[in-house]
Amino acid sequence: MTKRNAHDTPTAGRITVRALNRATLERQLLLRRSPLSARAAVEHLLGLQAQNVKPPYYALAARLDAFAPQDLSGLLADRGAVRIVTLRSTIHTHTADDCLTLRPLVQPARDRELNAFRKGLAGVDLDRLASLARELVESEPRTMAQLREALLAQWPDADPQALGVAARCTLPLVQVTPRGLWGRSGRVALTTAEHWLGRPAEPVPAPDATVLRYLAAFGPASVRDMQTWAGLTRLRDAFERLRPGLLTFRDDTGVELFDLPDAPRPDPDTPAPPRFLPEFDNLLLSHADRTRVIPPEYWGRSWRANQAYRTFLVDGFLAGIWKPDGDTLVIEPFGTLTRDRRREVVTEAERMLATLHPGESYDIRFGTVAGR
Secondary structure: OOEEOOOOOEEEEEOOHHHHHHHHHHHOOOOOOEOOOHHHHHHHOOOEEOOOOOHHHHHHHOOEOOOOHHHHHHHHHOOOEEEEEOHHHOEEEEEHHHHHHHHHHOHHHHHHHHHOOHHHHOOOOHHHHHHHHHHHHHHOOEOHHHHHHHHHHHOOOOOHHHHHHHHHHHOOEEEOOOOOOOOOOOOOOEEEHHHHHOOOOOOOOOOHHHHHHHHHHHOOEOHHHHHHHHOOOOOHHHHHHHHHHOEEEEOOOOOEEEEOOOOOOOOOOOOOOOEEEOOOOHHHOOOOOOOOOOOHHHOOOOEEOOEEOEEEEEOOEEEEEEEEEOOEEEEEEOOOOOHHHHHHHHHHHHHHHHHHOOOOOOEEEEOOOOOO
16 A cells, blocks of 8 residues: 655565566566657657667667667658767767757766866966857867867967867757768767757756656666666755655665656566667666676676666666677677577577667577676
């Protein structure tokens, strides 16, 4: 029975790790493939992590029922989506609308990043730097090396890296196409979001609407979970403002989790088919407590130093890594998979390859994770 706490907020009691897993998979479009368009999926997910070109395509291939690479590539080419540094100071693919709202929202994180480079910016007028950098990249897209060189001519005693960081932190710089297009190559050249999209950025929004969207895509979640996802701090006030309209739970460790009352929370025993994910998929990076998808015994095994591996899920949880090796797809489980599980994993691998590499022939084999 739903209870009321001292703040008159509906509370639904405890929620298990497995229940959290199924709820998160459903909202991440990973419990069953979605009929959403690429644009609608990118919007629902609030962006896709995109340090490299291919991960967003693999992310959507795992989530959408009728996805083809051109669906996202065309969206980028038509400027309906862009690649820009936003969440957690990393490159994401966002819809044009989200680029113009989320980038101002996460500006405090860019300010903190910039503060770490203040020593190399002694004597640099940041307002003048931003104005000059804007003129440079809006006259023609520039690589970061070209931008640093031009700024260094104005401030020869400054640290070149710090000048580049200052430009990126003070301006919403997007990567222009052909960078990011499927099957195309292109260097990273930058211009401002406003110039590329032909409209101004939105005023800095209150975080409340984004809190609700985050819960719709990643919930149930704690305040710290969303702060981890966004790279922001001090979001507690937004959650408190929204509390009367939210449900609250406690996880197995007693942490308070917030959720939308009408959000899907499937039965914990709902089957979860295998899924192949790209490196840095947001499913694995968007909570402070990641045990809802990463078993404790596998913590730290999906990345080395700052490089994440491509991963796959079995029964909804991280189960191993995968990698292309020439014309072979190598699947490396962390543990032992039953014969039926291996068959399901191979079927999913074949589907992924047919979606992203139609007409190409690949072998699929199982290997052993190095160091096991």
